[in-house]
């Protein structure tokens with residue numbers, strides 16, 4: 001147990017160490033692969049100047065807003081599709097057709113409709129998680145035991161009651177699975193969108209650093225993206241744990 | 249068999265007449281119940297036994313309003329405010345895993361829009377009655393199967409129903425737990441005197457609990473015969489088991505049932 005935990009630290013630390021040495025000794029060209037220590041210094045400087053926090057906040061805001069905009073209707077529609085066979089028959093073909101399209105491919109179209117402002121960024125995040133959350137929610141409802149619905153109906157639950165006391169709480173584990181998968185996609189898509197057309201955000205930061213050949217800043221941007229992804233996942237894990245105390 | 253000592257003016261609570269249920273299946277329609285007719289009196293504890301697949305659950309679901317019948321009539325008491333006409337204790341899964349014991353017991357009351365305070369009190373009272381007060385805030389997965397069935401019974405009783413419908417509530421329990429829960433159910437029933445329709449596979453359980461045992465035929469089910477249980481209440485299980493009438497009843501019921509089980513298998 002102790003040994004395996006040590007091993008888990010060994011690979012990233014070893015990797016960074018080798019990188020540092022290789023870069024400093026000139027085995028790797030430091031212009032292309034600046035040593036980790038330099039990247040960290042750049043990161044610290046960019047944080048002090050307020051530049052980095054600004055871009056992180058911009059991207060973070062887009063993700064959070066897009067998440068809400070995408071997840072809330074996705075859960076509602078997913079529950080309805082899970083509960084009602086006619087609704088499912090009606091909407092499933094459309095969902096199956098749009099779901100596999102890489103959402104970033106729709107981005108130019110979204111810009112065309114909504115312009116380059118915040119609306120297009122928030123929309124692309126919402127769109128990229130919508131179908132994932134929807135499909136997971138629906139599967140969650142369909143997978144629920146008939147017995148739960150019988151209990152509800154036997155005690156006189158009407159459709160709204162079944163929605164709120166059976167379908168939603170019952171599908172919540174599946175909804176969280178959808179949200180967590182969606183979080184990964186949201187990050188990919190927002191950074192991608194900011195690379196393509198934006199004047200702020202982490203993607204923009206990476207793109208601009210490329211244009212001015214600031215390789216250390218590019219790495220700093222990547223590092224921040226990774227940390228952001230990790231934080232978001234940890235946050236969702238925490239929320240899931242809080243929201244599902246009933247799971248064994 | 250002896251007649252039950254019930255008074256003639258006692259009202260009937262459940263009246264089922266000529267009930268037939270056909271499941272419209274894609275290949276061939278399946279007749280689950282055929283011309284089922286019986287009545288259960290107010291305050292009577294009635295057991296229903298029959299071979300597996302004969303339509304016991306279907307019948308209970310029709311009474312609970314979960315399934316529609318194909319023909320025939322069911323007469324139940326009128327719905328009164330703050331009360332349910334029927335409450336069900338289900339076979340197998342009977343609690344909602346995302347609710348605590350308290351929330352599970354409150355569930356029926358919540359759907360009846362009983363105010364929060366009142367439903368809390370009523371729920372706690374019934375949780376105490378089934379001995380689960382220390383587990384009021386536990387989730388079903390933290391309980392044993394027997395405790396979960398007690399939650400389910402408490403939820404049913406909390407809605408103060410006219411009729412309690414129980415579908416093999418103790419089927420998944422081990423022998424000892426089953427005996428204990430039967431005792432508990434009898435004790436609680438002794439207080440409320442609800443009208444009960446209790447589905448079971450167990451002849452012993454039927455004789456031990458019920459005033460009257462209805463025996464169903466193999467599928468498509470109808471009421472084949474009924475037997476009145478002569479033992480006084482409150483009942484002492486050991487005394488019942490030693491009573492020669494227990495053996496006679498048990499043998500008679502098994503004769504009828506055995507024939508049906510074998511007939512059901514041939515199909």
Ligand SMILES: Nc1ncnc2c1ncn2[C@@H]1O[C@H](COP(=O)(O)OP(=O)(O)OP(=O)(O)O)[C@@H](O)[C@H]1O
Pocket residue numbers: 271273278280298299300301302303304305306307467
């Ligand atoms: N929803 C349904 N659709 C089609 N057929 C059904 C349905 N529910 C039950 N049946 C059929 O109706 C018959 C009676 O089933 P039911 O569950 O009522 O039997 P049961 O007496 O409760 O059996 P058990 O003692 O095993 O619980 C069975 O043949 C079953 O296959």
Ligand SMILES: [Mg+2]
Pocket residue numbers: 304305306339415
């Ligand atoms: Mg059954």
